[in-house]
Amino acid sequence: MADQVSLVVVDDHPVFRLGMVALLGTIDGFTVVGQAATRAEALEVVDQHTDVVLMDLHLGDDSGIEATRDLVRRHPHVRVLVVTMREDDESVVASVRAGARGYLLKAASPAEVERAVRAVANGEMILGPQVAERAMAAVVSGRTAVRLPFPELTDREREVLDLLARGFDNTTISRRLVLSPKTVRNHVANVLAKIGAPDRAAAMIRAREEGLGVD
Incomplete structure (x- = not known):
């Protein structure tokens, strides 16, 4: 030093x-x-x-x-x-x-x-x-250590999708990830486009099928 x-x-x-x-x-x-x-x-x-x-x-x-x-x-x-x-x-x-x-x-x-x-x-x-x-x-026990779902997403987008799959709205996601609401909205839009989901409900279903949004 x-x-x-x-x-x-x-x-x-x-x-x-x-x-x-x-x-x-x-x-x-x-x-x-x-x-x-x-x-x-x-x-x-x-x-x-x-x-x-x-x-x-x-x-x-x-x-x-x-x-x-x-x-x-x-x-x-x-x-x-x-x-x-x-x-x-x-x-x-x-x-x-x-x-x-x-x-x-x-x-x-x-x-x-x-x-x-x-x-x-x-x-x-x-x-x-x-x-x-x-x-x-x-x-150490992070979920991504075993398998990485949706590899096309960035780490941040995957975190947003995980919380979305848990049923949280943008305000709650913003608070939990310490992000501005505008940033969360942008991430959600990017996630839907990348995984080909037409809306949040479809994204939630796909995410939970891949193991996100569940403990």
Whole structure:
């Protein structure tokens, strides 16, 4: 790990964002080089000199999951540490699949924040103690480990189809995957087109026949 870790804080709540920037600025070896409140701002601020990005999952109408995926794709060297209020399995797994290297709750102590930042900067994978055991079990026992239904779909589209097959509406899917309603609508439209289903009901039937939407 470099002697100096360059950090960017991405959070749409100014009080939390500024507080995190202030905290990180007091830690020896850390330098905050930028901050952002939206996905677009994050893409502008993060560059090849950024080591670690602290990412919230809710960025107004934007999704921190999608922002993480964009940043990791654009800057493969950047380590994303999710810092959020959410501790549900879906958010943790979605973050890891998007490329995040760490997942920490906003209730974490300053010492835990420092430890997590240093760990991901050093190339380690870290999950806060509150979510680690449950999240790792979910990752290891994921349904896609045995057989991958609908290979023509992206991972995200398959997740949307799985929730659709469980009978969830777009609002619920949006909440569970931490995506904007517009993004979910686009994914649903893409899924229907790719699998050749005329409507949600037909997609639900096809998905359940392939093992999605069932425990």
